[in-house]
Amino acid sequence: MxxxxxxxPNYTLLRVLQEKLDTHIAPALxxxxxxxxxxxxxxxxxxxxxxxxxxxxxLSAILVANRLCKNAGGSFVLTGLNEAIERLITISQLDxxxxxxxxxxxxxxxxxxx
Numbered sequence: 001m002x003x004x005x006x007x008x009p010n011y012t013l014l015r016v017l018q019e020k021l022d023t024h025i026a027p028a029l030x031x032x033x034x035x036x037x038x039x040x041x042x043x044x045x046x047x048x049x050x051x052x053x054x055x056x057x058x059l060s061a062i063l064v065a066n067r068l069c070k071n072a073g074g075s076f077v078l079t080g081l082n083e084a085i086e087r088l089i090t091i092s093q094l095d096x097x098x099x100x101x102x103x104x105x106x107x108x109x110x111x112x113x114x
Contacts, residue, residue: 042074049080
């Protein structure tokens with residue numbers, strides 16, 4: 001299993017359980033996000049604390065999540081980034097577009113304030 005999905009009252013927590021968010025995982029992640037969004041969920045927390053690597057297809061999945069939540073009038077929060085993934089996001093200048101927190105508790109707080 002690549003993901004763990006936890007439905008909460010006002011958000012969905014999606015944990016990536018693989019070490020690499022790459023071309024093998026990203027398409028399934030995108031599909032999962034579309035299903036979650038289609039079910040009316042507009043707030044999503046994506047936890048990458050188990051990931052050590054992310055490529056362009058992984059970034060694409062992250063941007064899909066961000067767009068789906070934004071279009072639904074909700075919030076997308078990325079959490080649990082390691083140094084390599086954080087650097088990739090900064091280099092891609094996505095740190096200015098995405099909500100990023102250091103942990104799940106901070107992500108929940110961010111969604112509740114929105």
